[in-house]
Amino acid sequence: MSWGLANLKHAMRQPGCPLCRLQREAEARYLENLLWENVNDPATREQWAAGLGFCSRHAWQLQRLEARRYGDGLGNAILYEDLLQRIIPVLETLARPSAVDPPSLHRRLGRFLSRLPHRGRARHEIPGLRGYQRCRVCRLGEETAQAYAEWLIEGLVEADVCERYKTSDGLCLPHLRMALSCARGRAPQTFAWLARDAARRLQRLLGDLREYIRKHDWNYRDEPMSHEERIAWIRAVAFFAGEVENNGSLDDRSG
Ligand SMILES: [Zn+2]
Ligand SMILES: [Zn+2]
Structure with a gap:
């Protein structure tokens, strides 16, 4: 490997x-x-x-x-x-x-x-x-992600890599686009597999997000929320924006 x-x-x-x-x-x-x-x-x-x-x-x-x-x-x-x-x-x-x-x-x-x-x-x-x-750091980061996207596309032909990917949190949208464009033309089956897997994950996220919204209604306020539902809105941000280090500001730097 x-x-x-x-x-x-x-x-x-x-x-x-x-x-x-x-x-x-x-x-x-x-x-x-x-x-x-x-x-x-x-x-x-x-x-x-x-x-x-x-x-x-x-x-x-x-x-x-x-x-x-x-x-x-x-x-x-x-x-x-x-x-x-x-x-x-x-x-x-x-x-x-x-x-x-x-x-x-x-x-x-x-x-x-x-x-x-x-x-x-x-x-x-x-x-x-x-x-x-x-x-320079942004460019280096993107080149690194691009190299790993290629390794992922090559790796997904192996069953154990597929299994590992399924149990992971999956790719954010910016990296999903990167991986799909790596696979396009060159690995049509992997391309379709990744798209199907992403659609399934997002269906689950949509369900959790809807439950999160519904349970904010006064009439359903006593229904308990699962952990996945409670963080659904944060998972949505992470999916669309990707995850980075915290942004800087002067606020926490007085000391
Ligand atoms: Zn940068
Ligand atoms: Zn990502």
């Missing part, structure tokens, strides 16, 4: 979407390695600069990780010092009076644009104030 399939089978024993779990683990590992030894690694720094940092979710995850693991913020401080050094000259250029004249703005910012070749720039965006690559 391949290394990937072994990890997948292990993840199918844990709660929640197995691909979400493996994706989260890969993302967390990347952030841990970043703090542990890669803050000063030139290639890692280039990735960090290319995205002007990470997306909001992963930036706060890195902040929490360093605060909790090391009780300190030196790694984050070094990384953001780098970004500040890159972004301040851009703003200083924008602050010059000629910067309000669009043709002049683009001329003057030509060198920033060539250094930060921004793809898919929206019209309202100011050149140089956005990274030219998506968050």
